[in-house]
Amino acid sequence: MLGLAADRLRADMNRLLAFLFHQGILDEQFLQLQQLQDESSPNFVSEVVNIYFHESEKLLRSLRSLLMDREFSDYNKMGIHLNQFMGSSSSIGANRIRNVCVAFRAASEQNNRAGCLRALELLEHEYCFLKNKLHELFQIEQQRVLAAGVRYPMQNI
Amino acid sequence: MAAQGRHGGKKSNKMTALVVDDNTVNRMIHHRLLDNLGIENVAVVNGKEAVDIHCSGKTFDLILMDMDMPVMNGIEATRQLREMGIRSMIAGVSTRSMEREIREFIEAGLDDYQEKPLTMSKLISIIHKING
Numbered sequence: 001m002l003g004l005a006a007d008r009l010r011a012d013m014n015r016l017l018a019f020l021f022h023q024g025i026l027d028e029q030f031l032q033l034q035q036l037q038d039e040s041s042p043n044f045v046s047e048v049v050n051i052y053f054h055e056s057e058k059l060l061r062s063l064r065s066l067l068m069d070r071e072f073s074d075y076n077k078m079g080i081h082l083n084q085f086m087g088s089s090s091s092i093g094a095n096r097i098r099n100v101c102v103a104f105r106a107a108s109e110q111n112n113r114a115g116c117l118r119a120l121e122l123l124e125h126e127y128c129f130l131k132n133k134l135h136e137l138f139q140i141e142q143q144r145v146l147a148a149g150v151r152y153p154m155q156n157i
Numbered sequence: 158m159a160a161q162g163r164h165g166g167k168k169s170n171k172m173t174a175l176v177v178d179d180n181t182v183n184r185m186i187h188h189r190l191l192d193n194l195g196i197e198n199v200a201v202v203n204g205k206e207a208v209d210i211h212c213s214g215k216t217f218d219l220i221l222m223d224m225d226m227p228v229m230n231g232i233e234a235t236r237q238l239r240e241m242g243i244r245s246m247i248a249g250v251s252t253r254s255m256e257r258e259i260r261e262f263i264e265a266g267l268d269d270y271q272e273k274p275l276t277m278s279k280l281i282s283i284i285h286k287i288n289g
Binding site for chain 2 (some may be wrong): 044
């Protein structure tokens with residue numbers, strides 16, 4: 001029974017991942033990240049992604065704070081934040097977020113404040129969506145590991 | 158430290174690398190990629206720390222250099238390392254894709270440039286250039 005639960009959870013994970021790849025939310029770099037995880041570092045993906053979330057939220061707050069400032073003119077500073085966000089997003093395979101950053105950076109380089117604001121709104125939306133989906137993925141993975149782990153002691157009886 | 162054997166005795170024959178990147182996520186991933194290839198590696202957070210670690214006497218077979226960093230960026234760090242006589246393989250790694258921006262980085266003294274994200278196959282192609 002528990003073995004079936006683990007299999008069902010694995011199928012749920014694969015369905016969710018397929019959806020995320022199909023929608024272009026994640027790209028193959030996420031698979032590269034998964035391949036770096038092994039027995040010596042079993043939580044590598046979630047550790048990296050959690051740091052990504054922490055850093056991204058700081059960057060998003062900084063970007064919003066810059067753009068909400070009436071006196072804002074420091075597009076250079078915005079560019080620095082965007083490079084950070086682009087770099088880490090591309091490293092974990094957050095494809096759609098990376099693409100929005102590219103558009104955001106283009107608006108920033110043209111000193112286009114309205115364009116930057118639109119891009120920020122989209123970036124915040126994409127980030128929330130990705131965060132929710134990855135949390136869902138990690139929850140399913142945790143449940144799968146528990147379900148698979150409980151099975152083995154019973155087999156040894 | 159990077160060139161010492163595990164027990165601090167004679168030098169190991171292991172390849173060594175320095176990761177220079179201000180982004181924590183990138184440092185973790187690059188560190189893990191290098192670890193998986195058996196390459197001893199150290200990470201610093203900006204170009205100035207990269208220069209300082211060399212001033213302390215340490216050398217590395219490979220330097221993975223990010224371009225955009227605070228305090229000292231990758232272009233300036235690469236320039237300074239070459240002026241110091243550092244002949245290690247320096248591979249620039251960045252999200253920049255405009256030819257003009259990449260050219261300035263390469264002209265500072267890079268041996269190779271790879272667009273982020275850094276993957277295992279990109280890293281292996283860099284390492285082949287060291288060995289080749």
